[in-house]
Amino acid sequence: MKNPIIALLGNPNVGKTSLFNRITKLHQRVGNYPGITVEKREGTVNANSKTYSVIDLPGTYSLFPTSLDEAVVYDVLADKRNKYHPDLVVVVSEPNNIKRSIILYQQARELGVPAIFVINMIDEIKEKGLEIDYDRLEQYLNTKVYTTDARNGKGIQQLIQAFEERPSHYVSRFTIEEKYQSALEEAKKLFPLHTEYQTWQFLAQDHVSFLDEKQRAGLKAIKDKHAFTFHELQKTEALQRNEQTSELIKDIIFHKDNLQLSATNKMDRILLHPVWGYVIFFALLFIIFQLVFTLATPIMDWIDELFASLIDTTAAVLPEGPFSDLLTQGVLAGIGGIVIFVPQIAILFLLISMMEETGYMSRVVFLMDRWLRPYGLNGKSVIPLMSGAGCAVPAIMAARNIENTKERLITMLVTPFMTCAARLPIYIVLIALVIPNETFMGFGLQGLVLNALYILGVLAALLSAWVLSKIIKTTHKSFLIFELPAYKGPDWKNVGYNVWDKTSGFLFGAGKIILAMAVILWVLGSFGPNDKFSNAESYVTEANPTLSEDELSEEVASYRLEHSFLGYLGMGIEPFVKPLGYDWKMGIGLISSFAAREVFVGTMATVYSLGEEVDVEDEEEQQTLLSKMRSEINRNTGKPAYNLASGISLLLFYAFAMQCMSTIAIMKRETGSWKWTIMQTVMMTGLAYVVAFIAYQALK
Amino acid sequence: MQEKLSLTVLKIGEKATISAVNSEELPAKFLEMGLLPGHVIEVKHKAPFNGPIGLHIHSSNVLIALRKSEAEHIFVEK
Numbered sequence: 011m012k013n014p015i016i017a018l019l020g021n022p023n024v025g026k027t028s029l030f031n032r033i034t035k036l037h038q039r040v041g042n043y044p045g046i047t048v049e050k051r052e053g054t055v056n057a058n059s060k061t062y063s064v065i066d067l068p069g070t071y072s073l074f075p076t077s078l079d080e081a082v083v084y085d086v087l088a089d090k091r092n093k094y095h096p097d098l099v100v101v102v103s104e105p106n107n108i109k110r111s112i113i114l115y116q117q118a119r120e121l122g123v124p125a126i127f128v129i130n131m132i133d134e135i136k137e138k139g140l141e142i143d144y145d146r147l148e149q150y151l152n153t154k155v156y157t158t159d160a161r162n163g164k165g166i167q168q169l170i171q172a173f174e175e176r177p178s179h180y181v182s183r184f185t186i187e188e189k190y191q192s193a194l195e196e197a198k199k200l201f202p203l204h205t206e207y208q209t210w211q212f213l214a215q216d217h218v219s220f221l222d223e224k225q226r227a228g229l230k231a232i233k234d235k236h237a238f239t240f241h242e243l244q245k246t247e248a249l250q251r252n253e254q255t256s257e258l259i260k261d262i263i264f265h266k267d268n269l270q271l272s273a274t275n276k277m278d279r280i281l282l283h284p285v286w287g288y289v290i291f292f293a294l295l296f297i298i299f300q301l302v303f304t305l306a307t308p309i310m311d312w313i314d315e316l317f318a319s320l321i322d323t324t325a326a327v328l329p330e331g332p333f334s335d336l337l338t339q340g341v342l343a344g345i346g347g348i349v350i351f352v353p354q355i356a357i358l359f360l361l362i363s364m365m366e367e368t369g370y371m372s373r374v375v376f377l378m379d380r381w382l383r384p385y386g387l388n389g390k391s392v393i394p395l396m397s398g399a400g401c402a403v404p405a406i407m408a409a410r411n412i413e414n415t416k417e418r419l420i421t422m423l424v425t426p427f428m429t430c431a432a433r434l435p436i437y438i439v440l441i442a443l444v445i446p447n448e449t450f451m452g453f454g455l456q457g458l459v460l461n462a463l464y465i466l467g468v469l470a471a472l473l474s475a476w477v478l479s480k481i482i483k484t485t486h487k488s489f490l491i492f493e494l495p496a497y498k499g500p501d502w503k504n505v506g507y508n509v510w511d512k513t514s515g516f517l518f519g520a521g522k523i524i525l526a527m528a529v530i531l532w533v534l535g536s537f538g539p540n541d542k543f544s545n546a547e548s549y550v551t552e553a554n555p556t557l558s559e560d561e562l563s564e565e566v567a568s569y570r571l572e573h574s575f576l577g578y579l580g581m582g583i584e585p586f587v588k589p590l591g592y593d594w595k596m597g598i599g600l601i602s603s604f605a606a607r608e609v610f611v612g613t614m615a616t617v618y619s620l621g622e623e624v625d626v627e628d629e630e631e632q633q634t635l636l637s638k639m640r641s642e643i644n645r646n647t648g649k650p651a652y653n654l655a656s657g658i659s660l661l662l663f664y665a666f667a668m669q670c671m672s673t674i675a676i677m678k679r680e681t682g683s684w685k686w687t688i689m690q691t692v693m694m695t696g697l698a699y700v701v702a703f704i705a706y707q708a709l710k
Numbered sequence: 711m712q713e714k715l716s717l718t719v720l721k722i723g724e725k726a727t728i729s730a731v732n733s734e735e736l737p738a739k740f741l742e743m744g745l746l747p748g749h750v751i752e753v754k755h756k757a758p759f760n761g762p763i764g765l766h767i768h769s770s771n772v773l774i775a776l777r778k779s780e781a782e783h784i785f786v787e788k
Contacts (some may be wrong), residue, residue: 071742106771110742138771244738252746256769268771275754275766278773284758376775380761383777389762489736489780491743494764494773 013054013063015094016173017086019118020102021110022069023495025130027051028160029102030066031507033170038064050082050094057170065094071110073117074214074244076489078415081219088121088211089220098173099125105135105142106268109259113251115151119180120207125153126172132157132164139266146262153177161501182207183254187246193236200228214243274496278373287377295396298361302400306353313353317346332536340532344525347606348517351672354431355404356513358397362408363508367500372492379490385472386479388417388490395421395471398428399464402673406680407512416484422680423690424475426673427666429467432607436664437463439611443639444657459661466665474693516676531602531609534576542573576602584646590663590699591656591706593644600669607669614639655709659702667698717784718763720753725768726786727751735783744770745784 020026030038034053051066067086068079075081086094099118103111108129118125129142148155156172158165184207186194197209204212212218212229221229233239280286321338328334365371371393379389387395390412397405405425412418441456448455542549546569550562557565571577580598587597595614603610614635642651652660668674668691677687720726728749731740744767745751754773755764762775 071739074738074742076737076739109770110744113742241733241738245733245741248738248741249746252741265771271766271771271773274773278755278764282755282757282764284756372775376755376757376762376764379777380757380759489739489777490762491740491745491774491776491780493743494775496773 013061014097014173015063015065017065017067017094017096017099018102019067019083019087019099019114019125020069021071021107021114023493024069024102024104024107024111025160025501026069026102027066028501028504029128029130029158029166030064031503032158032160032163032166034064055170058174062170062173065096070114072114072248073121073211074248075216084211084215085219087118087123088208088218092220096123098176099123100128100169100173101125102128102130104131105129105138105140108142108147108263109252109255112151112255112259113248115153116183116251119152119177120182120184120205121211122205122208124176126156126175126177127151127153128156128158128169130158130160133159133162134270137268137270139268141264141266143262143264150258150262152180161503184247184251186210190236190238190243190246193232193238196232196235197229200225200232210243210247214240214247216240270496270498274369274494277497278494281370281373282376287373291374291377298358298396301361302354302357305357309353310350313346313350317342317349321346335536336529336532339536340529341525343532344529345521348521348525348672351401351403352513352517354401355516356509358400358404359408359509359512360505362393362397363505364500366508367498367505369495369497372494375490375492376494385475386417386420387472387475388412388414388421391417391421391475394425395428395468398425398430398471401430401432402426402428402670403516403676404512406673406676407516409680414484414488416479416482417488419482419681419686420475420478422677423478423686423693424471426668426670426690426694427467427471427474429464429665430607430670432670433463433664435608435611437661439614439636439639440652440657440661440664442636443652444654463661463665470666470697474697515679522675531576531605534579535571535574535602538570538574539578540573543570546570546573571598588646589706590702591644591647591653591659591710593646593651595642596651596656596660600663603669605671607664610664610669611635655706658709659706662705663698663702665698666694666701668694714785714787717751717753717765717781717786718778720786722753722756724788725750725752726788728784729787730785732783732785736780740776740780740784743774744772745774745776751786 018026018030030051030053033055035055037055038051038053053064053066055062055064065086067083070080070083073084073087075084086092086096087099089095101111101115101118111127115125115127127147135142144155144157154172154175154177156165156169158169160166186206190210190213193213194206194210197213198204198206201209201212212221212225213233218226218229281290321342324342325334325338328337362371365374371390374392375389377389378392382389382391391409394405394409394412397408402425405428406422409418409421409425412421437460441459445456445459450458538544546566547562550565550569551557554565576598577594579601580594583597583601584592584594587593587600592600599610599613602613639652640650643649644651644656674687674691677690678684681687714729715726717726717728728745728747728751730747731745733741736745749770750768752766752768753763754766755775757763760778762777763781764773764775766773
């Protein structure tokens with residue numbers, strides 16, 4: 011038998027997710043609702059000798075959706091055939107907004123779904139200056155009212171026991187106005203099996219996804235004939251319910267002074283100040299990035315060493331041969347490349363979820379909306395964009411906080427333009443090669459170019475956002491209204507779940523694809539189609555019999571690469587990269603660094619017959635790689651391979667191109683669509699190609 | 711004497727009662743969040759250069775932020 015489904019329904023900021031975490035503990039998983047990008051949180055709990063499926067529905071103020079997230083709520087509750095249609099709805103409220111929650115509760119009940127009512131955050135009731143007459147509330151709602159505090163676990167057990175309750179039939183309090191009656195009668199003929207309120211909801215919704223074409227056309231015809239819009243019906247209902255509830259609630263909830271809000275107000279006077287608000291926000295951002303880098307670096311170094319020694323041990327234990335190579339250079343190196351990002355992601359999300367939990371994130375939206383709106387973005391886009399300066403992978407995940415689907419999509423599409431940490435090694439090497447070490451107006455020219463590249467990233471993100479906002483269509487009008495919740499200390503349980511959720515999602519989700527790519531690249535680089543690859547050593551000794559042992563092995567590695575599948579691929583794409591000023595060796599770098607940008611430097615080192623291990627931080631090694639690269643001649647032009655023109659062209663290419671499998675993997679996971687993922691890659695790499703082409707042709 | 715003003719003209723610290731909401735322009739969400747005729751509001755914060763406005767809704771005791779472009783469709787009486 012199917013597990014009974016319990017759905018948590020409530021406004022944002024009522025502690026619904028805390029409650030969900032308390033109920034399901036670690037028995038939960040996060041996925042997407044089929045076919046859309048809305049996040050679905052689902053868990054289980056064993057009680058009353060049953061297993062319940064618990065679903066945390068997206069936060070919403072009513073069943074009239076204004077975003078995709080909210081549309082899911084209506085679909086799940088109104089469509090009895092929906093896979094997640096609940097057996098019982100738990101309407102979660104908090105002392106301060108019981109009125110709004112009652113309206114949501116009424117809508118759910120009148121759609122025919124049994125529901126119970128919970129007042130969460132009950133421990134704050136005194137501070138918020140409220141008193142509630144529970145008997146009257148229960149009487150009014152015609153259901154049991156439970157009180158919980160998800161932060162300390164109060165009332166959770168009683169609530170879980172109550173999952174067995176199925177409140178009796180509910181009588182609607184909503185009276186449909188006379189002027190809509192004839193339209194309603196016509197609509198009822200289309201839906202003979204539905205109740206009056208369900209039919210009214212069909213009329214009041216913009217788009218009901220689970221009805222067929224004919225039914226939708228029928229509804230539209232009725233609306234056209236009677237000359238009203240769905241907006242009008244929604245507002246009629248909202249107004250009537252509000253009036254009714256305001257009247258009744260006077261005898262149920264008694265207001266005194268809200269101490270919490272006055273404390274919040276004092277803090278907001280500084281944190282939302284037209285000057286100090288921004289100063290504090292940018293100082294906070296600066297601290298966050300410092301923390302992400304300084305705290306993560308020692309752990310990342312440790313992981314790096316751990317994997318290096320793991321690879322060495324494995325290589326020593328296993329007999330030499332292709333299998334050992336695949337395991338060490340392919341699989342282990344690939345996993346190491348994923349795990350190394352974990353500290354940065356975990357720290358970034360720790361800090362971001364603390365900002366969310368305390369209520370500060372809404373203030374950031376308030377401060378930044380004005381500055382991002384002209385580009386089709388939203389105040390909330392600032393977090394992903396700034397995080398993008400570290401790594402686009404957690405940054406794209408951070409875009410989940412943006413409710414408006416269009417603005418969220420644009421944010422995710424443009425975030426990879428921000429200059430991430432992986433671009434830095436390439437920039438350092440290339441700038442050292444092609445930009446003269448001179449001063450310009452008292453500043454080091456090389457440093458100026460690096461700064462310019464960072465600014466270029468921001469400009470590219472904002473401008474492409476602006477263009478995308480003109481192209482992408484949306485069914486939901488852009489508007490912004492949000493609550494500024496009272497400040498409070500973070501719920502550490504929530505923070506913990508959030509960090510775990512994001513980090514493990516990256517590790518296992520994107521990890522699979524990165525790993526596959528690492529293995530593919532390894533295979534292509536380790537095998538060749540003919541004996542020039544397998545017999546590289548004899549070919550090299552034949553050509554240069556006087557090489558020392560060290561030189562020989564370097565030459566062999568380089569010769570092998572040239573005649574591996576990867577090498578032939580490099581030659582294959584040479585015609586395409588030639589107009590940008592690159593030769594086949596750089597072509598290999600471009601191909602292999604498609605997995606991750608930072609691979610470029612390592613690949614170039616191999617190609618120019620240096621060992622794989624190049625530490626860019628290490629002055630001496632950097633010099634040897636640099637001098638090799640400097641003396642390298644492009645066989646097509648006869649000029650140095652890295653001259654000003656090709657160097658600038660390469661810098662610009664890496665600034666714009668989507669050279670990152672992890673980002674592609676996370677985009678697929680977050681958007682749930684290959685269409686947008688591929689469009690983004692084509693857009694970025696296409697732009698990179700055009701810009702690099704123009705730069706090279708102009709400078710050569 | 712009562713004046714009909716757009717919410718945007720209120721200064722920080724000013725209180726007013728919502729008299730009308732031009733619902734043609736605004737989704738039902740604005741009503742649901744408490745921007746309803748008859749409710750007393752107080753402007754608490756304004757982001758610079760015509761940024762969002764922070765409102766305290768007295769009856770429901772919550773702080774709401776909305777863009778100026780949408781606040782223009784909400785009318786108040788002082």
